Amino acid sequence: MTIKKRRYIKLWLVPFVAVIFWAFEAGFNHDLSAGNEETYKGLKLFSDVIELIEKNYVDPVDTKELIEKAINGMVFGLDPHSSLLPPEAFEELRIDTHGEFGGIGIVISMEKKVLTVISPIEGTPAYKAGIEAGDIIIKIDGKSTKDMMLWEAVKIMRGPKGSEVVITIVRKGLSEPVDFKLIRDIIPIESVRSMVLKSGYGYIRITNFQDNTTSDLELALKELESGDVPLKGLVIDLRNNPGGLLNQAIDVSDLFIEKGEIVSIKGRLKTHTKIFNAHKNKIKHNYPIVILINGGSASASEIVAGALQDHKKALILGTTSFGKGSVQTVETLRDGYGLKYTIARYYTPNGRSIQAQGIVPDIEVKYKIINNEDADEGMMKEKDLKNHLEAEPELIDIMETESEEQKDEKKEPIMHLLETRHMPIKIKELQSDNQVMRALEILTSYEIFKSM
Template sequence: MRNVVTCFLAASVVILSLAILTTPKNEVAASSETYKQLNLFGDVFAKIREDYVEEVDDAKLIEAAINGMLASLDPHSSYLNPENYSGMKIQTRGKFGGLGIEVTMEGGLVKVVTPIDDTPAAAAGVQAGDFITHLDGEPVLGLTLSQAVERMRGLVDTDISITIRREGVKEPIELTITRAIITVQSVRGRLEDEDLAYVRISSFTEQTDSGLRKTIKNLIEEAGDVKGLILDLRNNPGGLLDQAIAVSDAFLTKGEIVSTRGREVKNSQRYNATPDDIMDGKPIVVLINGGSASASEIVAGALQDHRRAVVLGTQSFGKGSVQTIVPLQGDGAMRMTTARYYTPSGTSIQAKGITPDIEVKQSRLEVLEPARRRSEADLRNHLDNGEDEDKAESVDGDGTEDEKALDYQLLRAKDLLKGVSLFARKDLN
């Protein structure tokens, strides 16, 4: 193996030397410096193999070097070994194993972009914005994102302990989560108040566009007709670019949906809408929050810029870059950031996010008891009402409805749609 590595390094040097000889003079200096740096890499590699306190695996050492090179570029570029690459392909098809969280790397820790609906992580109470500091008692600091994700994956029905640091909570949160097969149904829908279509997209997989169209068609048939649509993209970490474009196109009849721009102008791409609106122009409200990232921001930005929808909620995550998967020899792959994407107005949301048209923070609603006032019933010798008290209905009831967790942002979206629909009817009259 040592001879193979030595020959590989020597061949690399020869190829680079030939490249330098055929390079214009003004670029020779830069190429020469690159040669020196590669030579330095070879020296370090050889020294580790010879003198490190323990014997090292050459393949793992080179993989770690590749990982370090890609991780130094940005949080989303990484090397996928054959196992991770296979898992990534399964995930985009909508089924994979693990805890059910979308993560990124920030400050050396694993940051939760969002937990996926109906997964072990969501059930355990993991929240968007949480920082995972330890996995089974071992610190995350020093691991690459790929290494951390690999440790979180494992056999179904096995447990993993994670330590979480959460904003506003002083003490670390310890959770034990049981791994499971994560099957993502990316589109779900229901009727709200009998005539409002509510559709939630939890991620953008290969089935999202077809699932969206089928869900909306079923809701319209169930209601006879709907007044409008609430498209819930909250805590949606993104996914496939082509699915984000297809979902946007479902509601737009013309104009640009999104553009991607790489380092070379010739590699820029623009994606335009086709004449088709599955909601026939009816009003749309898009819900977003800090867990809405990437593909979900493309959809929100496109519908917002074309004034096709009102975006309601809080500032989105702000991932405005495009990653390309490049298969490599040995069944692995490289995930590399190759472009930024821009909304139809030409705005990059990278590290900024989508600003909602109407900012509505998630709140908890509670019934405020009015100040106690004297009534007829408080007066001495007051007359009764002439009815059997046992038959009187309880004013307070059992409190079940009041105790339900209410989605304040959804309530505001429903009110907005009803208001728009009301004014639309007046205009027709």
């Protein structure tokens, strides 16, 4: 029997962020080959097991639920990104494609069968409450997440604006689980932010790849390039970017690459193989670029980093990326069900598969916070000398007051990388970010050497 249905090809990290890549109509024959004796025997064995459990199990069983779990076990056993989508999950996926939804605002993934926070989204209830990347969600509204499917967790955490949900997390460094009571809100997603780091040097943060990411990036570039001082260098921050739309990752890469391959997708079938190439740009961006990545940079963001790295259009700085290099398709089944499964891997222009390996930076720089003491570099100052002279007596009180203010500033918690990643950009926070400052140093050094 041939069923006509819609197929969605995706680079899939988490269904909590919309990540549809392209759709096309196709026919597919779901009939089993009559000559496939092994398949027939397997299905007969499966049927025998179901019948025995229905008749003899100690408690009554729901046959539909048993079959769903059996299929999920089969598909999920292939890889962590494949699963059966019951009608409710399929509907949740469609909601994801709209760009906003009622929820708490976290990007999640199933890591080693554990529900894990990839990152909170700026300005959302989860972000404001202090949810962090790496947090493990063990309960939602008191219900254990053990053996819970990803879509189930998403469905429970979603809900109308103003409604309440309680999530319980385990966090490294905390001795006990912590409950977070969150009030759901409409979750908007703003993917591009920018500012001037220093005269002639720009900074652009891309938090994910949505429908308007490329157009928003073009506007940000236009604003930076139209300043009083010509743009001499650019920092593109892809840290903790979980991915998104394939076409947007390609279009963003295409802004900086004039010709050649951007990314290729290769599957077992010819129909699952495709090469995406760059096009000549009307506007040239002829200045050095440093791209920042880390372990939270995944999927579409790895495509951009890998493409610009292979084409020598950008220097990659930071730590190795997530390593999500597979492509999933979502096929519509009967009765509202969907099947999400992996059909291909994607490769950088030089033919690298980053699956489970990630993009390795050209310069490895681990994140740390720069404070005033770091700026001093441990050098001895006058005040460190034995028997040093004090300031003029009448100025001592003023200096002591200033010192107390400085101490208060130091007491203020300096934003963790993930928090600064998901909030409006502030120059002070960027200046305390060693990876951003290292990128700026490289760009300014390049300009100096170029003029020598």
